[in-house]
Amino acid sequence: MSGDVWFAVLPDGAAGVAAAQLLRPWITDTVTHDSGRPWLLGSWPQGHVTVGVAGARRVAVVGRCPVTADTLSARMGRLRGVGDVERVAQGLHGSFHLLASAEGAVLARGSASGVRRLFHTRVAGVTVAADRSDRLAALTGASPDERLLAAHLLASPLPYPLDDRCVWQGVHALPSSDSLLLDAEGRATTRRWWTPPDPELGWRQGVPAVRDALSAAVGSCTAGGGTVSADLSGGMDSTSLCFLAAREQSGIRSTFTGARLVTMRWRSLDPDNDDEVWAARAVSRLPGAEHVTPRRDQWPLWYSGLTSLTDAAAPALPTDEPGPWVRDSARMTALADLMTGRGSRLHLMGGGADELFTTLPPHLHDHVRRHPLAAFARIRTQRAAQHWPLGQLLRQLADRRTFGQWLTAWADGLTAPAPASAAVVRGAPSTAWGVDLRMPPWATPDAVRAVQSLLHEAAETADTAEPLAAERGQHAALACVRTGGRGLRQLDQVTSAHGLPHAGPYLDDSVIEAALSVRVSERSTPGRYKPVLAAAMRDIVPADVLRRQTKGEYSTDFHTGLRRNRAALVGLFDGSRLADAGLIDEAAIRAALLGVHPTPEALRSFSSTLGSEIWLRSCRGSTRPPSTAIAEGAP
Missing domain, CATH: 3.60.20.10 (Aminohydrolase, N-terminal nucleophile (Ntn) domain)
Structure with missing residues (x-):
């Protein structure tokens, strides 16, 4: 539908x-x-x-x-x-x-x-x-x-x-x-109705529940039979979902009635991206599935086709709030066309696994206090490998601010210079309650004050001044899960409008419960990549496929998409609705788009701004019902 x-x-x-x-x-x-x-x-x-x-x-x-x-x-x-x-x-x-x-x-x-x-x-x-x-x-x-x-x-x-x-x-x-x-x-x-689990299980204890929950989550996708599709990037996350979905075809018993599987992979423009090698290895072990890999010239670039979203005759955007998905809108349309053309009724994606099966830097703050000897051994190993400055790291670990105090400091620092990207300057990771995001340089003072007021209100309100968990590592994981869940919700709204609903099994409640019950410090360890997920997928995903330690990088795709679509992006902000609302400076965003950016970090906020601009343009009367005539007694 x-x-x-x-x-x-x-x-x-x-x-x-x-x-x-x-x-x-x-x-x-x-x-x-x-x-x-x-x-x-x-x-x-x-x-x-x-x-x-x-x-x-x-x-x-x-x-x-x-x-x-x-x-x-x-x-x-x-x-x-x-x-x-x-x-x-x-x-x-x-x-x-x-x-x-x-x-x-x-x-x-x-x-x-x-x-x-x-x-x-x-x-x-x-x-x-x-x-x-x-x-x-x-x-x-x-x-x-x-x-x-x-x-x-x-x-x-x-x-x-x-x-x-x-x-x-x-x-x-x-x-x-x-x-x-x-x-x-x-x-x-x-x-x-829901309280996050306490992270009390060792990783070996937690693996059976993760395996069962993730198997059932994928089973809920295939239970209706027919054809389902799934991303197969070559990473552990999407690869695991594909092997779970294909278990019937692989001769492994499943509780659910299996569905025919179609996998989808798009090629990065970066010749050094090794996703293709690992995806090919997985494909060779999934002979019962159909595999779709468009040529590079058949797959839209990032930021392509955006003017069609703002055309006066274009339908309203399918999402009920702004989102950065517009950067990929042409790709989403292409994906829906390719997969529905092969009969897919549901598309699986691997979002959420990073949040559940890796540990974010704030966990070091907790680990030092719970298990100081083990924590310092881990920090020594990671610092040697990643060249973290010792003084900066010690200051991070000594931070004792409450969540509310951190929120206030974040609000007050919204226009401070953003920390240098780790890709440019080696710096110690932040172990604060969250990421101190900065307002983009094209935001107006009125926009900055508006966000500061929201954050100050949150810091002073009992419900929102409390973290999602008592310790920073678990709080950070839960906050990222919520961000991933809302992102998937928007993605599903977009692709459902094209007849291809999306599913993210890692973000199902039962999987979240199982994964977040594992001790934060044991969800990843130096030298082992996603050990809980790898152990849960043993005998389902081939061992050599699970041994991957790398992750694909897509800055080449960003730069190429920006370069090819720069003129159209600049044109989108002529007569900007956000500027009319007093939220952005048109000249500043034009200068940012026309500037030179060694890494994508310099335009980190651009996709969000772009999504808000296009969404706001689409609100032109789009929320009005088609008719207000009501039949007497009609429900």
Whole structure:
């Protein structure tokens, strides 16, 4: 199914019917409460929504999950009220929203990573929730929030703790760890449904759970049979997914009914990129799959075809918030055409594995305090290999700022010179709570002040002034998982509009739980690349394929794409909407685009700015429903 895929959730009361009437012009599908009032409205493909019924109670799973309506209905003997819905969901795999309706109450929640999100606002006197914020903005006539647009210049998707803010005024994003409860009058409260695991397991102890969870996650993708496709870059992450998806064809027993596999790899423009060598090695071990590798001249460059997105006759962008995906928009279209042309109903990608199976520098700050002897041995090894300056590193490790204090310092330093790239100057890695991102040089003082105000507010608010975990390493991993989840959500919105939904099995809740239960310091060790994932994939992925220690680098692709499309990119910012809003300086961004950049770091924020500019142009009336004529009594 091509086009928008979305749903809204309504309370089980008379006022909910009035809100449903406002949604009516968009909907093609409806699920009712036991009362007969509308519960779920929207547009979705067959099999996307599975509903279990037991008497007056309803439970719905929306998304990718191999569960049948009969199984859900049988499980509902455990449901005493909407507060018990997690008991019904125990053991379910995949990536999905979970919804319940019982005794006039409604519960709805998304996924821990944010791949599945929920938003809510007041409509016709009641709270209405939806998985797309632009649908709710259309109902209320909301405009984009310029402070949040300014934050999208900093990074997109937004970093924690700004990532639970919605870009539409008056529309609220539900935190991914919370569920939303609606009573019959449409009043809303929230409650926590997910808490990150404590990282207490050694890597050997954690491997079986990772293996089982990742196998089940991929199984939820192939369970429907037919044809699925997957990236096969040559890296461990995508390669592991391909071998899991192909187990049936490889003669290894699987719990799920297998699907035909098509793999997709695009060639880097850098002749020294060794992804091609490793991908070829994997391909030779997957004879039952079809392998697609377009020639370099058949695959669009980064930043290609962007003017088509801003053409006056172009349809609105498929995403409900800005995102850097526009850099790859031509590639996404090409991917969808190639894979749907071969019958693929779902495309798998390896995003999320880096966040789960490597350790970020902040873990050293924790490791020194927990296990000083082991930590200093590790630091000595890494410092010798990477030439970290000792004094700078010791200052990082001695930092005792709380998360709130770090947020305040980050806000105050938004325009300070960015640290030199490690590719240019060897420096010690930051072990702070997060990355001190800087506003781009083309951001106006008003934009800087807007982002500073958001960060200062977050530092002073009880919920957002707290880290995602008590220690920096686990917090950093969780923050990156959330960023990856929101990025995948946007990617799926884009490719679903072309008939090719995306799945990121590493970002499924069960995989996140299993991986983050392993001690942070043991998720990677000097001399071993992703040891937990490698051990989990033993006997599934060939041993020689798992021995890869390198990772592809794509600065050549960046420079070539920028050079070939520079004139079009400069032209996109003539009459800039962001400039009209007072957020960027047109002359400054033009100078940056026309300048010389030895590394991609110099334009690190450009993709986010580009995404915001194109998204803002696409908002021209795009949120209005096709008609406001409502049939009397229509749901």
